[in-house]
Amino acid sequence: MKALKKEADERLLIEAAQQDPARFGELYELHFERVYAYVVRRVANRTEAEDVTAEAFHQALANLKRFEWRGIPFVAWLFRIAANLISDRWQRSGREVADDEKIESAQASPAEIEEVERRATLFRLVDTLPGEQRRVVVLRFVEEKSIKEVAREVGKTEGAVKQLQFRALTNLRARLEGADA
Numbered sequence: 001m002k003a004l005k006k007e008a009d010e011r012l013l014i015e016a017a018q019q020d021p022a023r024f025g026e027l028y029e030l031h032f033e034r035v036y037a038y039v040v041r042r043v044a045n046r047t048e049a050e051d052v053t054a055e056a057f058h059q060a061l062a063n064l065k066r067f068e069w070r071g072i073p074f075v076a077w078l079f080r081i082a083a084n085l086i087s088d089r090w091q092r093s094g095r096e097v098a099d100d101e102k103i104e105s106a107q108a109s110p111a112e113i114e115e116v117e118r119r120a121t122l123f124r125l126v127d128t129l130p131g132e133q134r135r136v137v138v139l140r141f142v143e144e145k146s147i148k149e150v151a152r153e154v155g156k157t158e159g160a161v162k163q164l165q166f167r168a169l170t171n172l173r174a175r176l177e178g179a180d181a
Helices: 002-019 019-042 045-061 072-093 099-106 110-128 131-142 149-154 157-180
Strands: none
Touching: 002 019, 019 045, 019 072, 019 110, 045 157, 110 131, 110 157, 131 149, 131 157, 149 157
16 A cells, blocks of 8 residues: 555656656755666766766756656666666777667566665664764765875864764664665
């Protein structure tokens, strides 16, 4: 019953955004983490992942009137747009992409969707960490800085950074287990 309500709510949001593009922001907020997690898994560069995600939402907004509800989650449509953008970037950069690889990248498997959902949850949970812990996690795992670089940037000792990182990861693990329950 809960899934049916969620589907009906999403359909209403889509219809509202099709009538008034200003309402697209609600769909963006609802799906941003999932789409970003999907893209970042395929694109090695964080800046490029951000660009592809932004472009995917831009294209979705531009083509929203053509979207037809067929019972498939809206996020699947967003994934397909993102996959096509990634494929286009590979082609523009001169990288040869086999047709099988294009098809595979455009269709997310159930296991992959589950992983994307988990990453999206993780992104949301990182935002709930206390400020210093959040900053250390972002610097270490998003910006991929060393403990030494993080310590210098936050003005703490390497030991203090390691402790903040440990607390943050313990906190995230507990919250993730709570979210999975």
